[in-house]
Every structure is written in C-alpha cells, then in structure tokens.
Amino acid sequence: MEVEKSMQMMMLKNRLGEENYRKLNRIENPILHQFITEYITLCNPERIFVRTDSPEDIEFIRREAIRKGEEIKLSREGHTAHFDGYEDQARDKEHTKFLVGKNSGLGPLINSINRDEGLKEVKDFLKDSMEGHTMYILFFSVGPLNSEFSIPAVQITDSSYVAHSEDLLYRPGYEEFRRLGDSDRFFRFVHSVAQLDYSRRRIYIDTEHAISYSINTEYGGNTIGPKKPAFRQAIALASKEGWLAEHMFVMGVHGPGGRVSYFTGAYPSACGKTSTSMVGGETIIGDDIAYLRRKENGVRAVNVERGIFGIIAGINSMDEPAIYQTLHSPGEIIFSNVLVTEEGEVYWTGKDTEIPERGFNHSGEWIKGGRDKDGNDIPASHGNARFTFKMNLLKNLDRNSENPEGVPISGIIYGGRDSDTSVPVQESFNWTHGIVTMGASLESETTAATLGRSGVRKFNPMSNLDFVSIPLGRYIENNLLFVRGVKNPPLVFSVNYFLRDKDGNFLNTKGDKKIWLKWMELRAHREVEAIETPTGLIPEYDDLKMLFAKVLSKEYAEEDYREQFTLRVPENLAKIERIMKVYQEKVNEVPDVLFSTLEEQRRRLEEARDKAGDYIAPHEF
Ligand code: SPV
Numbered sequence: 001m002e003v004e005k006s007m008q009m010m011m012l013k014n015r016l017g018e019e020n021y022r023k024l025n026r027i028e029n030p031i032l033h034q035f036i037t038e039y040i041t042l043c044n045p046e047r048i049f050v051r052t053d054s055p056e057d058i059e060f061i062r063r064e065a066i067r068k069g070e071e072i073k074l075s076r077e078g079h080t081a082h083f084d085g086y087e088d089q090a091r092d093k094e095h096t097k098f099l100v101g102k103n104s105g106l107g108p109l110i111n112s113i114n115r116d117e118g119l120k121e122v123k124d125f126l127k128d129s130m131e132g133h134t135m136y137i138l139f140f141s142v143g144p145l146n147s148e149f150s151i152p153a154v155q156i157t158d159s160s161y162v163a164h165s166e167d168l169l170y171r172p173g174y175e176e177f178r179r180l181g182d183s184d185r186f187f188r189f190v191h192s193v194a195q196l197d198y199s200r201r202r203i204y205i206d207t208e209h210a211i212s213y214s215i216n217t218e219y220g221g222n223t224i225g226p227k228k229p230a231f232r233q234a235i236a237l238a239s240k241e242g243w244l245a246e247h248m249f250v251m252g253v254h255g256p257g258g259r260v261s262y263f264t265g266a267y268p269s270a271c272g273k274t275s276t277s278m279v280g281g282e283t284i285i286g287d288d289i290a291y292l293r294r295k296e297n298g299v300r301a302v303n304v305e306r307g308i309f310g311i312i313a314g315i316n317s318m319d320e321p322a323i324y325q326t327l328h329s330p331g332e333i334i335f336s337n338v339l340v341t342e343e344g345e346v347y348w349t350g351k352d353t354e355i356p357e358r359g360f361n362h363s364g365e366w367i368k369g370g371r372d373k374d375g376n377d378i379p380a381s382h383g384n385a386r387f388t389f390k391m392n393l394l395k396n397l398d399r400n401s402e403n404p405e406g407v408p409i410s411g412i413i414y415g416g417r418d419s420d421t422s423v424p425v426q427e428s429f430n431w432t433h434g435i436v437t438m439g440a441s442l443e444s445e446t447t448a449a450t451l452g453r454s455g456v457r458k459f460n461p462m463s464n465l466d467f468v469s470i471p472l473g474r475y476i477e478n479n480l481l482f483v484r485g486v487k488n489p490p491l492v493f494s495v496n497y498f499l500r501d502k503d504g505n506f507l508n509t510k511g512d513k514k515i516w517l518k519w520m521e522l523r524a525h526r527e528v529e530a531i532e533t534p535t536g537l538i539p540e541y542d543d544l545k546m547l548f549a550k551v552l553s554k555e556y557a558e559e560d561y562r563e564q565f566t567l568r569v570p571e572n573l574a575k576i577e578r579i580m581k582v583y584q585e586k587v588n589e590v591p592d593v594l595f596s597t598l599e600e601q602r603r604r605l606e607e608a609r610d611k612a613g614d615y616i617a618p619h620e621f
C-alpha cells in the first residue's frame with residue numbers, strides 16, 4: 001500500500017511539475033490524489049494547471065481563456081464573449097444518464113444506463129481526450145464557505161471557459177479541501193471538450209461514487225460540474241443524509257417596518273424563476289439551486305452558487321432596469337452565444353436597441369436575414385444565450401448571501417405555467433397539501449419559444465424532473481417528511497403568472513408578481529386573512545387592492561380580481577386526473593398520502609361544483 005502510494009505520488013510529481021505538485025500536495029487527501037492520478041493517466045493532457053484560491057491563479061485562468069480563443073474581449077472592461085457550437089446550445093437531455101446497477105428503481109421518467117456499460121463508453125471517449133490540451137484542476141465549495149450546508153468539489157476540465165465560468169459562479173474551495181483532511185465526502189467532476197464530436201457527447205452521472213462525467217460539449221448546463229451535475233449528486237446525498245437539494249431561488253421579500261422574510265421558489269424553465277428572484281425592491285440570494293436543512297425552529301437554506309448563469313433573451317431597460325444596467329457596466333461578465341459586433345458590442349433578442357446588420361454569433365459570421373444549411377432563419381442571438389457574472393455586481397444582493405448558516409425560510413413557492421387552471425397565487429392548507437398538490441403536481445405549458453407544439457403540458461414535479469437521481473416517489477416522500485418535528489415549517493404557495501381569459505389575453509402583467517410576493521410575505525406573518533377554496537387559500541380583494549396601490553401605485557379593479565381568482569373546477573379536475581395517471585403509471589415508490597391528498601382535493605372540487613357550478617368566484621366561498 002505504502003509502495004503504491006509513493007509510486008502514485010512520484011507519477012504525479014512527474015506529470016505536474018514542481019510548482020503544481022507542491023500545490024496539490026498541500027491538500028493531504030489520498031482519495032483526492034488517487035482520483036486525480038486516475039484521470040491524468042486516462043485523459044493524458046499535455047500540460048496540467050492546479051488552481052489554488054490565489055488571485056494570481058484565478059487571473060491565469062482568465063488570461064488562458066482569451067489566449068486560447070475560448071473567450072474574446074469585448075469593448076467594455078471585464079466583458080468577454082464565448083460561443084458554444086451551433087449544435088451545442090443547451091443541456092443534452094437525451095445523452096444525460098445516471099449510471100446504475102440492477103433494480104435502480106429510477107423508473108421510465110429518468111434516463112439511466114447500466115453502470116459498467118456507461119463507464120466503459122465514457123472512459124473510452126476520455127482516453128487521451130486531452131492530448132495537446134491543458135488540464136485544469138480546480139477546487140470549489142458548493143455552498144458558502146465554512147458552512148455545514150456546503151460540499152467541497154473538485155473539477156477536472158480542459159476548458160478554460162468552463163474554469164472561468166466556475167470561478168464566477170462558485171466559491172473557491174482549495175482551502176476548504178485543505179481543512180477537509182482525508183474525507184471522501186466531496187463531489188468529483190471530469191470534463192473534456194475532447195474533439196467536440198457532438199455525436200459522442202455524453203453526460204453521465206455516477207451517484208454511488210459521486211463522480212460526474214461530461215465529454216464532447218462546452219455548453220455550461222452540461223459542463224459546469226458544480227451546477228447541474230452536482231445538483232444531481234446532491235439530491236442523492238441529501239436523500240441519504242436527511243436534507244433537501246432543490247431547484248430553487250432564494251430571495252428576501254421586504255415587508256412592513258424593514259422586515260425581510262426569505263422565500264425559496266421552484267419554477268420550470270421559462271416560468272419566471274430568475275425574474276422573480278430579481279424583482280426590483282427585493283433582495284436576491286440565488287436564482288437556481290438551494291440546499292435546505294431542517295433546524296428545530298424552522299427550515300434554513302443557502303444558495304449553492306455565488307453567481308448567475310442567466311438567460312439573456314428578453315432583458316430590456318424597461319422591464320428589468322437593474323440587470324440591464326449591470327450588463328452595460330464594467331465588471332467581469334461572460335456573454336455566451338449572443339451577437340458580437342465589430343465594435344465589440346453585444347446584442348441579444350429582445351434587447352431594446354436596433355438589431356445590428358452584421359456581426360459574429362454561434363453560427364459564425366452573421367448577417368441580418370441569414371439562413372442555416374436547412375434554410376432556417378438564424379436569429380442574431382440564440383434563445384438560450386446567457387450571461388455569467390458574480391452576484392456582487394448586483395445592487396440588490398441580500399446581505400445574508402454568504403451567511404454560512406443560511407437564512408430562515410418563511411415560504412416555498414412553486415411556480416407553474418398554465419393558461420387556464422391555477423389562480424395567480426394561493427397558499428396550501430398545510431405542508432403535505434402543498435408538497436402534493438403544488439410541488440409534486442407542477443406542470444408547465446410549452447411555449448412558442450420551445451420546440452414542438454405549444455400549449456402541451458409538461459409534468460415537472462418540483463421543477464426537478466431533469467435532475468432527480470433517486471426513485472421519484474422516494475424523492476417526494478423525502479419532501480413530505482422533511483418538516484416532521486419542525487416548529488415553524490415554511491408555508492407552501494403556488495403561483496401562476498400565465499393565466500389567460502377566454503380570448504387568450506393574459507390576465508396579469510409582468511409587474512403583478514411583486515404583489516403576490518408581498519401578499520405571501522404578509523401571510524407568513526399572519527397579517528392578512530385568506531379565503532378557503534377547494535384548492536387552497538386565496539387573497540381577499542381588499543388586501544390586494546391595498547398592495548397594488550401601495551407598491552405599484554395602481555388601481556386594482558374588483559372585476560379583475562374576480563376573473564383572476566375564479567376557481568376553474570373542470571380544469572382543476574382534469575389536472576388531478578393527469579397527475580394521478582402519471583404517478584400511477586410511471587413513478588415508483590409513490591407514498592400513499594400523495595394519492596389520498598389528490599383524492600381529497602378532487603372530492604372538495606366536486607362538492608363545490610355541485611353547489612356553485614363550474615366556475616366559482618371568490619365571494620361564493
Ligand atoms: C436550467 O435550465 O434550469 C438552467 C440552465 O438553470 S442550465 O445550466 O442549462 O441547467
């Protein structure tokens with residue numbers, strides 16, 4: 001054993017060189033050394049760079065990204081642009097799989113592959129994949145520094161763009177690893193751009209060994225280890241250890257008298273998650289992933305990130321002035337897959353300036369009206385073009401964003417997208433009712449912006465279907481049991497920003513979400529009453545009228561209230577039907593209480609319909 005260990009260290013010294021060897025050796029963890037040795041041998045890089053938390057090392061990565069052309073400098077100080085391949089613009093769901101043994105119980109909604117088969121495939125692809133490349137070895141803390149919530153992570157990658165993005169998005173973890181000693185409780189990520197052969201793009205997740213692999217891709221959602229790969233690992237680890245990893249923002253909603261109440265929120269893509277977390281006047285902690293722990297006095301949460309990898313399309317100076325301003329100020333920002341002009345300016349779809357005549361984008365040289373090889377219009381910027389920055393560029397960053405103890409959570413919000421079913425905001429009767437009928441029943445309608453037919457409802461429990469790495473029923477059960485014995489569990493709410501009238505017009509404006517947040521904040525302190533309906537507790541008109549006037553200086557008509565908060569019984573019954581069917585047919589280990597809770601909701605809806613008809617206005621309750 002000792003001989004083996006010293007052989008390994010000798011090999012490391014040879015490959016790493018004096019300086020990098022010294023950096024690695026300052027972390028005394030044979031499990032880490034063994035992991036790194038294995039992938040140096042397999043990937044066979046030309047050079048290796050070990051990144052500590054020092055400013056010089058971080059600066060080195062920034063310069064590498066420019067030197068190698070993975071990023072180009074833009075006209076503003078600190079701004080760079082990166083392009084992913086034309087066919088590499090989003091998460092590759094088809095080729096993202098969990099490596100599993102026999103009887104994993106993951107069921108038909110979760111992609112998996114036999115571990116031996118998957119490992120063989122990905123290791124074949126990784127063999128010599130870094131020939132001629134530099135391997136970066138990076139350390140992060142997934143979560144705040146010095147925090148019980150956080151998990152150390154090591155990333156191996158040959159992309160300086162990925163390494164740079166990770167520096168903006170995650171807290172540095174070299175010193176955390178030094179403190180960790182020889183523990184094996186850390187996440188491992190192996191990424192190689194290899195030959196960027198998209199037919200061999202793979203994202204494989206092995207939760208048993210806490211290793212995630214990603215190859216032949218650059219897009220952040222596939223490659224940035226501490227983001228979605230870590231999230232999938234965290235769901236499995238949390239299930240073992242009794243906490244929750246959730247696809248949630250964390251934000252502070254500011255109530256009367258300077259009070260701040262914290263909320264988390266899970267919304268599927270394109271349902272308003274990032275824009276809610278950045279609503280003007282409130283403060284943000286995070287926009288994507290939260291870890292939650294139960295404490296005697298309630299639930300606390302942290303943001304696992306320190307930056308935002310956000311969709312840029314549609315950001316304009318009118319609707320989102322704060323972020324628009326940030327994107328036009330000096331500061332370290334990576335723009336990915338936007339249009340870059342000759343002057344080094346950027347343009348994206350929905351920006352409120354003229355579309356440039358020409359520029360450079362993910363398709364290469366671009367001219368207005370240009371078409372791809374299949375004759376399709378190439379938009380100036382991709383619909384999934386993004387910005388990446390550290391949140392300290394934002395003026396509305398919450399003062400508790402780095403708190404190692406997290407923040408106390410007053411409410412959890414589940415945000416779906418439906419045109420005809422759920423009211424704009426409602427509170428559940430209790431935790432179980434909320435988890436079952438709001439979280440586990442979350443759906444999102446496809447929009448014209450996504451491929452395929454619009455208006456199709458996609459089942460997406462807790463907005464987590466792409467990430468759950470354990471049997472889905474067990475994951476729901478973990479959520480149900482989470483607050484057992486907790487004195488002040490968070491309230492559970494649902495929101496729907498996309499309700500329409502018979503003619504297809506939206507019933508709310510973008511700004512209304514701020515009112516729903518303020519109402520939830522008052523509910524968390526029991527400062528307003530609510531009306532009990534079969535699906536949950538809805539606001540009283542007078543309270544909303546007061547909030548619209550105070551917060552938005554707007555008149556809120558009683559007619560609007562009535563239309564927005566009318567209970568739509570047939571649509572709600574149809575939804576229960578759909579959700580029941582999915583859980584009966586496609587999900588393993590479903591807790592009984594899920595079915596009984598949906599059944600009770602069905603009975604309440606039917607009784608209400610018998611008394612008051614299909615469409616029931618709030619004053620009838
Ligand atoms: C999401 O799609 O949920 C994102 C972007 O947050 S990605 O990093 O691609 O996952």
Ligand code: MN
Nearest residue numbers: 247287288289
């Ligand atoms: Mn996300």
